[in-house]
Amino acid sequence: MRRTTLLLAALLLAGCSTAQQQQDPHSAHVHPAAAPPSSSAPARPGGFSDTDAAYVQLAIPQDETVLPVLQLAKTRQGVNPALAALAAEVETGHQKELEGLRKALTTAGQTYLAMHDGHDMPGMVTADELDKLTKVTGPAFDDELRTLLKAHFEESTTVAKSELGAGSSPEVLELTKGIEASRAEYLAKLGTG
Incomplete structure (x- = not known):
């Protein structure tokens, strides 16, 4: 519950205007849900709102931080074969998602700001978690991998639902x-891996 609340707060606080983000990504935060769709904010290409910007700026690092975990799962000896296959599937899916998310930013005339780099946020794999994963083998590796993937899938689902409810x-x-x-599919497969 606490992680979900923190994630939603981070998403809402991340909705900075494009000009402000270019100067200082942490100044003058705007609550994206507070601005009605017909507000006097400048129109952006593709109807890209502050909520859309906040979501994309968070979804990118959520996907990026799990990529090293997926690579490790594919290359580590003795990984449960179903889990290794899921990791390969997720990696392909995340690469495609990242292309789409970056394209959406470009279409809206924005750039990725990496404002969440180094943050310990729900849905993102931290350096400590990755380090811990590299040090375990066998069933302990599989268990830790499942834990990290489950947290990532659940939290990215939470953020996706926020975007679906408020994005434009x-x-x-x-x-x-x-x-x-995809997260629903991955979670179903993770439960059987």
Whole structure:
């Protein structure tokens, strides 16, 4: 519950205007849900709102931080074969998601700001968690991998639901529907891996 609350607060606080983000990504935060769709904020290409921007700026590092975990799962000897196959599937899916998320930013005339680098946020694998994973083998590795993936899938689902409820960009909403659906599939497979 605490992790979900922190994640939603981070998403809402991350909704900075483009100009402010370019100067200082942590100044003058705006609550994206507070601005009605017909506000006097400048229109962005593709109907890209502050909520869309906040979501994409968070979804990218959520996916990026899990990539080293997926690589390790594919290369580590003795990993449960179903878990290794899931890791390969997730890596392919996340690479595709990242392409789509970055394209959405470009379409909206924005750049990725990496404002969450080094943050210990729900849904992101930390350096300490990755280090711990590299030091275990056998069933302990599988258990730790499942724990990290489950947390990532659940938290990225939470953030996706926030975007689906408050976002406005058709491109981002379509990507987010795919992300939400993939997480449900991954969680189902993780339960049987």
